[in-house]
Amino acid sequence: xxxxxxxxxxxxxxxxxxxxxxxxxxxxxxxxxxxxxxxxxxxxxxxxxxxxxxxxxxxxxxxxxxxxxxxxxx
Numbered sequence: 001x002x003x004x005x006x007x008x009x010x011x012x013x014x015x016x017x018x019x020x021x022x023x024x025x026x027x028x029x030x031x032x033x034x035x036x037x038x039x040x041x042x043x044x045x046x047x048x049x050x051x052x053x054x055x056x057x058x059x060x061x062x063x064x065x066x067x068x069x070x071x072x073x074x
Contacts, residue, residue: 025072030056040070 020042026035034050043066047057061070 020069023069023072038072040072042066042068043070045070045072 022041025038029036029047037048043060
């Protein structure tokens with residue numbers, strides 16, 4: 001499966017209200033030695049477990065009304 005085909009069960013990776021693009025990174029967020037997928041759009045960050053692609057974390061990186069975006073890096 002290519003990452004471009006990846007969606008959550010409801011068909012969305014990030015909230016459809018935000019249309020400013022998504023920044024993506026790979027990092028071992030849960031310490032299992034498998035890279036996980038981090039996706040950031042606006043102030044929202046979602047982290048998906050590597051091979052299972054289950055939602056691990058979903059949080060706002062600051063003011064949830066700030067639409068300037070979040071930089072994601074390892």
